[in-house]
Amino acid sequence: xxxxxxxxxxSLILADLxxxxxxxxxxxxxxxxxxxxxxxxxxxxxxxxxxxxxxxxKYLSVEEPSGVRGRVGLMIPLVxxxxxxxxxxxxxxxxxxxxxxxxxxxxEYMIRSKGVPTLIVPYPYDEDxxxxxxxxxxxxxxxxxx
Amino acid sequence: MANETRIxxxxxxxxxxxxxxxxxxxxxxxxxxxxxxxxxxDNVAEAVREFGYRAKSPGLNLMIARAxxxxxxxxVVDGVLLLTCFKCAEGSIVKNEIRKFLQRETDxxxxxxxxxxxxxxxxxxxxxxxxxxxxxxxxxxxxxxQEGITMGVDSGSSTTKCVIMKENEVIGTxxxxxxxxxxxxxxxxxxxxxxxxxxxxxxGAVAVTGYGRHVVGDEIGADLVQEELTVNSKGAxxxxxxxxxxxxxxxxxxxxxxxLTLNNxxxxxxxxxxxxxxxxxxxxxITARRLGVDISELGxxxxxxxxxxxxxDSYCSIFGIQSxxxxxxxxxxxxxxxxxxxxxxxxxxxxxxxxxxxxxEPIIEVGGTALIEGLKVAFEDILGFDIIIPPYPQFxxxxxxxxxxxxxxx
Numbered sequence: 001x002x003x004x005x006x007x008x009x010x011s012l013i014l015a016d017l018x019x020x021x022x023x024x025x026x027x028x029x030x031x032x033x034x035x036x037x038x039x040x041x042x043x044x045x046x047x048x049x050x051x052x053x054x055x056x057x058k059y060l061s062v063e064e065p066s067g068v069r070g071r072v073g074l075m076i077p078l079v080x081x082x083x084x085x086x087x088x089x090x091x092x093x094x095x096x097x098x099x100x101x102x103x104x105x106x107x108e109y110m111i112r113s114k115g116v117p118t119l120i121v122p123y124p125y126d127e128d129x130x131x132x133x134x135x136x137x138x139x140x141x142x143x144x145x146x
Numbered sequence: 147m148a149n150e151t152r153i154x155x156x157x158x159x160x161x162x163x164x165x166x167x168x169x170x171x172x173x174x175x176x177x178x179x180x181x182x183x184x185x186x187x188d189n190v191a192e193a194v195r196e197f198g199y200r201a202k203s204p205g206l207n208l209m210i211a212r213a214x215x216x217x218x219x220x221x222v223v224d225g226v227l228l229l230t231c232f233k234c235a236e237g238s239i240v241k242n243e244i245r246k247f248l249q250r251e252t253d254x255x256x257x258x259x260x261x262x263x264x265x266x267x268x269x270x271x272x273x274x275x276x277x278x279x280x281x282x283x284x285x286x287x288x289x290x291x292q293e294g295i296t297m298g299v300d301s302g303s304s305t306t307k308c309v310i311m312k313e314n315e316v317i318g319t320x321x322x323x324x325x326x327x328x329x330x331x332x333x334x335x336x337x338x339x340x341x342x343x344x345x346x347x348x349x350g351a352v353a354v355t356g357y358g359r360h361v362v363g364d365e366i367g368a369d370l371v372q373e374e375l376t377v378n379s380k381g382a383x384x385x386x387x388x389x390x391x392x393x394x395x396x397x398x399x400x401x402x403x404x405x406l407t408l409n410n411x412x413x414x415x416x417x418x419x420x421x422x423x424x425x426x427x428x429x430x431x432i433t434a435r436r437l438g439v440d441i442s443e444l445g446x447x448x449x450x451x452x453x454x455x456x457x458x459d460s461y462c463s464i465f466g467i468q469s470x471x472x473x474x475x476x477x478x479x480x481x482x483x484x485x486x487x488x489x490x491x492x493x494x495x496x497x498x499x500x501x502x503x504x505x506x507e508p509i510i511e512v513g514g515t516a517l518i519e520g521l522k523v524a525f526e527d528i529l530g531f532d533i534i535i536p537p538y539p540q541f542x543x544x545x546x547x548x549x550x551x552x553x554x555x556x
Contacts, residue, residue: 048161048162048163048164049164050164050263052164053163053164053263063233064233065159065163065231065232065233065234065237066159066162066163066164066165066231066232066261066262066263067158067159067160067162067163067205067230067231067234067237067261068159068231068234069163069263070159070161070162070163070164070263071162074162093187093190093204093207094187094188097204098204099158099203099204099205099208100158100159100162100203100204100205101201101202101203101204101236102203102234104203
């Protein structure tokens with residue numbers, strides 16, 4: 001079993017596929033859930049605090065908008081944790097998204113740069129393409145077992 | 147809360163910037179309930195098509211959809227707060243276009259703000275207070291003509307100003323440096339009454355604004371106590387005869403400065419300096435003192451000089467003055483030094499502040515420094531905009547107060 005980071009990081013469909021194939025899906029929901037459940041007073045409902053933004057400063061300059069740093073700070077631990085990754089490019093927002101284009105581009109870049117086994121597939125806009133995507137993802141996840 | 151003001155928060159990035167908590171806290175203290183216009187994810191693409199601008203960031207497209215959904219049931223909210231991250235280019239475009247859209251399609255007051263991770267509570271508070279004023283005192287702010295006899299007092303951080311108006315004309319003024327807040331206000335009132343040849347009993351209504359507004363308002367029993375954002379905007383637009391359409395008000399004060407963007411004399415964004423004396427009237431006062439001239443003469447002196455002849459190493463009030471003193475020591479003329487000082491303040495305000503707001507023509511310059519002609523010319527040169535200096539620029543806040551409070555006159 002490997003820790004597989006999915007991108008978009010909140011895609012329930014991708015997370016489900018990864019779990020079904022016996023791997024652990026590394027997803028944003030877990031990180032967000034932690035932020036919601038942790039007892040913090042600063043910033044409900046998502047307790048993004050200064051530490052999250054500081055964490056991103058290791059990668060991004062202070063010139064970056066705070067929302068980009070906040071998102072990257074939240075995602076960094078997930079990228080660190082990943083042993084493999086699946087990126088669905090140009091995904092429809094309903095499939096999962098990060099909401100911020102700059103944070104999206106940067107996190108995708110970080111995943112690609114990490115050097116772990118990574119599958120990059122285009123977002124399917126029809127049923128046939130969706131079947132191909134599922135097949136590609138399944139093959140990739142199986143290859144990780146070996 | 148029965149009388150709570152419902153403000154639609156249409157934003158991108160506030161939770162991930164860690165500022166949403168502070169925003170909720172400040173809103174609650176201001177008696178504001180923040181609401182989030184509901185949008186189905188499936189409807190975002192259609193809303194973006196209708197709006198005509200498709201952002202690369204899904205969060206900004208969601209903002210557009212939320213803005214459009216406000217129109218579906220406009221009675222649900224009293225005003226709109228538009229927020230995006232500071233320095234986000236795409237966010238700035240979307241925020242500005244949504245502002246224009248809402249101002250075109252609705253009568254809702256809109257306030258915009260760019261958020262940073264260390265968001266200043268004061269900056270949020272004054273915007274939310276202004277939004278609340280725009281909602282709760284809408285009828286007052288619609289007033290474009292002063293009637294009866296009214297008084298406006300502006301208790302500023304450096305100076306206290308008072309005007310008396312009668313039938314849409316300023317008939318008396320009083321001005322003096324602020325020392326003791328209430329004492330200075332009373333003296334300014336006496337000066338204005340003397341100038342107008344009137345007694346206090348003849349004044350129909352009094353408004354107080356400025357940083358000392360609450361204490362002065364209580365002391366003199368004012369009919370209206372209101373924050374300076376809306377009052378200065380009304381006063382500047384009235385004096386410049388620009389009460390319809392868009393404008394920017396530039397108020398370079400003795401200790402701080404403001405740039406306000408207006409739509410029909412109502413502010414929708416502003417930026418406020420105050421951390422650096424080099425970007426305030428204080429720098430010009432120090433320069434005038436060093437040149438041995440009165441501050442009132444500095445502007446005309448600057449018009450005869452050439453700022454490019456002086457090398458300024460810093461905008462700082464300490465090191466900048468050092469540059470001017472060095473230039474004098476090397477034989478520079480007083481005129482060139484005066485011009486360089488005006489240029490320095492204008493450049494600093496431009497670099498530190500004006501780039502935070504979307505400047506709209508015309509620019510109306512108010513505040514005491516508006517009387518320094520050299521500063522106006524320096525701003526025109528840097529910005530490439532014509533700048534209007536209305537009559538009584540140093541009394542804009544007091545005039546705005548006198549104008550608005552005339553609604554209280556029977």
